[in-house]
Amino acid sequence: MNLPAVSLIDPSGADAFRALLNAKAKPLGALGRIEDLAVRLGLMAGGQPPTFDRALLLVFAGDHGMNAEGVSAYPSAVTQAMVATFLAGKASANAFAAAVGADLRVVDAGVDADLPPHPKMLDAKVRRGSRNAAVEPALTQAEVETALGRGAAIAREAVEEGFEILALGEMGIGNTASAALIMHRLAPAPLTDCVGRGAGHDDAGLARKVAILHRAATRSATTAPLDVLAEFGGLEIAMMAGAIIGAASAKIPVLIDGFIVSAAALVAIRLVPQARGYCIFCHRSAEQGHGRLLAALDVEPLLALDLRLGEGTGALLALPLVRAASRLLTDVANLDDVLNGRL
Structure with a gap:
């Protein structure tokens, strides 16, 4: 592509x-x-x-068909509910964006709902959620390429609008499962080293998640980045990978949040190795696989605060450090x- x-x-x-x-x-x-x-x-x-006075957080949202298997402690409907919360200005990411002086926009990459228009939302939906990666490929090659292309275009349009730095966040119930499978194949790393508790699994839930991801992983042995995205999803991860490449092509830094955004960065770097130089890895999250993923990329994040929320919150907290370094x-x-x- x-x-x-x-x-x-x-x-x-x-x-x-x-x-x-x-x-x-x-x-x-x-x-x-x-x-x-x-x-x-x-x-x-x-x-x-x-000076990076004009900063934009893009929160990419998408649903995952694999969540029907129970890979998350929460139902997929929470994705749509949290999108509404972002647009109402009441999520943690909104509070942090206001605190550090960043704009926030939500990108509908693949929420499993028809969302009404909103001035703070970009409609880039490829389809309503990915397919169930435990039993079939999550996305087609065409859907992967569309998501990557739309992400790159969104980043470049933000630069043309005058934003000097982009921060990436995500919202998608079940997306730590997709991120773990992507890390497993592209880091590469043993699957058990990549799987964590996500948004709040207990021991039984974590064991169930590991078993489901093993089942998904056995469907395909692919290690090619585009094929890995197609097999395991998700749309918000693919679109963030495109956004990273788009920002790098415009020669502006992109702030990488936690585990899921780092998985998107891993995809972007495997596709376009030069993009690595424009990625600023902002924090090491409490999700088990994140530290190992950062080590695979040979990067040291700016912060380690035991965050595990996502949404771009860790990227926003690192923004003042970037501004200070520039000044x-x-x-x-x-x-x-x-x-x-x-x-």
Whole structure:
């Protein structure tokens, strides 16, 4: 399929950014990983990065046919209910977005309901939920390609609108099951290392979830990213993978939230390896597989707060760190100017 071209980030300017930071009015390396982040932002921008005042959280929503098997502790109807909560401005992600000064929009990638129009919702629905991956492929190849393409277009349109940084979140009951299967095949990793409690399984529920995912995994041995998406879904994961590639093609950073968004990033990076350089992994969630997935990608997240909500909440909490790192390059005086009274 035709995905937007992504330029490989040129690392040759790293030494110049390090020298710029070392000249600031602070001890060498005193701001630790924030300095590393500042260098990355400069390299992404090919010069001084923007201040990232205009930030947009995109919450991709979709349902999963496999939830009929009991992979989640909650019914699929909760997806639609939570979409309504986002649009009413009353979800945790809304509160966090307001706290950090980010816009929020919901993307209907595949909610199993006909949703009424809303100014804060983008209708990108491919179909009403994925099929039951425990017994058949969750998506067709055409549906996968449509979801990827729509995600890339949504990201690029947001950049054209003037947003300087994108944060990704998700809502989809049962989507930790799809994410675990994607991680199993693309990390790769043993399936039992990828499966966690999701939104709240007890021990019996977790054992049932593991058994269902083993059944799903035995249907196909594929390890090709597009085929893995088709076998295991879901539409919101595929659309987020497209959005990551779209943001990277526009050379803007994309904030990666928890386990499910990281699974989408894993897909995006396996499809377009250059996209990795534009991904900022924001936190390590409490979901069992997330730490192992991050290790497979050889990335260290900015935060570790035992979050396991999704919605983009961890990405939003990391946004002030990104803004601070950017301003470190532009707003902090040089030590030489301080010592010589040239402020």
